[in-house]
Amino acid sequence: MTPANTHYRACTLCEAICGLEIQVAGGKILSIRGDKRDPLSRGHICPKAVALKDIQDDPDRVRYPMRRTASGLVRIPWDEAFDEAEARLRATQKAWGDSAVGVYLGNPNVHSYGSTMFVLDCVHALRTRNRFSATSVDQLPHMFCAWKMFGHQLLLPVPDVDRTHFLLIFGANPLASNGSMMTAPDIKKRLEQIQARGGRVVVVDPRRTETAALADRHIAIRPGHDAFLLAALLHVFFEEKLAKPGHLASSIDGIGQLEALLQPFSPERAAEHLTLTAAEIRELARSFCAAPSAACYGRLGVSAQEHGALCHWLINALNAITGNLDRPGGAMFPTPAVDLLGRMSRGHQGRWHSRVRGSPEVGGELPSAVMAEEMLTAGPGQIRAFVTIAGNPVLSTPNGAELDRALAGLDFMLSIDFYVNETTRHAHLILPPTAPLEHDHYDLALYMLAVRNTARYSPPVVAPPADTRHDWQILLELTTRLERRSTSTWARARLREAVLRHLGPRGLLDLGLRLGPHGLRSGKTGISLRHLERHPHGIDLGPLTSNLLRRLRTPDKRVHLMADFVPRALSRLHARLDAEPVANPQGLMLIGRRHLRSNNSWMHNAPRLVTGSNRCTLMMHPSDAKRLDLRDQQAVIVSSRVGEVRTIVELTETLMPGVVSLPHGWGHGQAGTRLQVAAKNPGVSINDLTDDRRLDEDCGNAAVNGVAVSVRALADQPVGTQAS
Ligand SMILES: Nc1nc2c(c(=O)[nH]1)N[C@H]1C(S)=C(S)[C@@H](COP(=O)(O)OP(=O)(O)OC[C@H]3O[C@@H](n4cnc5c(=O)[nH]c(N)nc54)[C@H](O)[C@@H]3O)O[C@H]1N2
Ligand SMILES: Nc1nc2c(c(=O)[nH]1)N[C@H]1C(S)=C(S)[C@@H](COP(=O)(O)OP(=O)(O)OC[C@H]3O[C@@H](n4cnc5c(=O)[nH]c(N)nc54)[C@H](O)[C@@H]3O)O[C@H]1N2
């Protein structure tokens, strides 16, 4: 018998980046446990970590390039696959222009440092304006506000949960999601420690979530109404002269303008739209200010909604004005061992617009919500070929069913992915990368968001099979081939390729570490790759430090609390103060939810994660069920402007009346997919109901939360199927 080896490693499934201890023998994974010596996660893992083994062993996972033929997918050699990809993409661009090829980047690109380093070059080599990603169904408002307020889209404030005395959470459920835009493994313990040191946790959410249940206070809110509460809290700070920006006071501009614009949002007016009284709003504002330190933090519920950018602006402003920005216990900026600020543009908007709807690009991308119409609307500039890289937009972006139809009509589609899912089933060519445990790992992107500065490098856990490629190798090869279009760029591209192939992500990482803030500059203890290799559990670089004035990237080196979009955004909100539009006759608003054992759309093929009761249910408050004459576990049809799905009702008092909830990432079992386990328990896709017309006008993020729906009983029909 081969003796077992122990590997220390990060989990790459969510933003918590937990340290793992993995036993391997003969290339097989025997066990996966938490690494107690990891300085950030301290032994914590969740049930998903063990499913990394399921991905590794999954017979459905694609390991070699595949071409779609009339009789199914057929394995082809890598060279032939690259030749075909290059020829088809170039032919499309030659005939119809560069932007006739569109590209979509999915979420796992940030969980693989090889992809993070190489994917943007590949996108640029496509020279298309039709660039999309999961960002515009997710954290775009955070990045948009970071650019406008701090001068760089990656200067993202993170709540200092380990030291704060008051955490005010809007629209996040870290007990299920394990934290987002906040790398904080074992968040449950971290929240309990806030309470243990006499601090408070307050959660604002339409549902009494797992996090809200743990909190000292849950404030129920109707979807999309957060901006009223945030504006009113700021109003009170100004009115009661509680605003004390602390050490940043002389570096902040725009406070007076913000104060003037927030004048109409008194607690009394805001309370008309909230479940709190004016007195309770004032009390909340005062207690936030009175805490020795406090942080306001918002996530998906306040990002993927119509006032996403405004909410995040007000959240940042709230931290800044109360002196909690960039100070211990407040909202702080990590100092990662490799700093990506220089690697990405600071941010921009409106350099070009989408062809059909005229939506402005933000940071070089168009809203994912316009993808389908750009494929379906004939005329010059129409998308005719498409590339997806680690994404499943059919299940992840609004009006996914329409995108599904659009992808079916493309001339050519290329997917870099190891599953044949609801999106990649349309690909003519699939280029699969190695599995997560088959390559080395460093959390390049997520250390930008960690609640404590640490660094950890992990070598591969198992060797990849012969004739497979890593993401970065696929991306580099494609990039180089795409640059071949002119002799001048070709010579440069070949030279670049030679250098990059030689360095690989490892070599680039070593450079990044040495040149980074904890590298050579910091003295002779500076970290390098070799240093990290000697510390497989990772090294602790200490708590977050006040660094904003050094990291700020605004041209005038000041923090801007006013920006061009803010008056517009507040006037839209102001219009709603007086006239609340009636959503629909039933008055039901649909929101999403996450479950600890699920991960967006792509982990439902792991047998151990999908056991137990059906989780893809429509949660509803008993009072709504009574009003609509529905009962628990009843089969229903849910419909919205864009579509219908069939599911079952789950009655629960945790949801506020008037709000219903479905999780996202379900809707499997479609013809041509290769996810045998997922197909047995398919669920339905919430994004067949979410509306591609509902965007946050300020930054173009999809408003997948707060969709008007109606629900009716479905008699004698099988559930878990699409109605249309
Ligand atoms: N209604 C609603 N919609 C939502 C959300 C919601 O809350 N509600 N959440 C949104 C959010 S936050 C996000 S991030 C998006 C996610 O949207 P997407 O990123 O489009 O979808 P995922 O389900 O993460 O799909 C990831 C794909 O990457 C592949 N993959 C995994 N690892 C790798 C890898 O290492 N390399 C490569 N090449 N491929 C890999 C998987 O096989 C899978 O096909 O969904 C969004 N959509
Ligand atoms: N287990 C698991 N973990 C995950 C993921 C997963 O799919 N499963 N996905 C990962 C990804 S890609 C991301 S981006 C993160 C997301 O991380 P989180 O944002 O923490 O995740 P959610 O559970 O979607 O939390 C959003 C909350 O917003 C609430 N909400 C909805 N609409 C509104 C509103 O209008 N106002 C307010 N105040 N609240 C509202 C919902 O009820 C929900 O509780 O999770 C990551 N971690």
Ligand code: SF4
């Ligand atoms: S919380 Fe779970 S899925 Fe997320 S990194 Fe940790 S073990 Fe992995």
Ligand SMILES: [Mo]
């Ligand atoms: Mo996300």
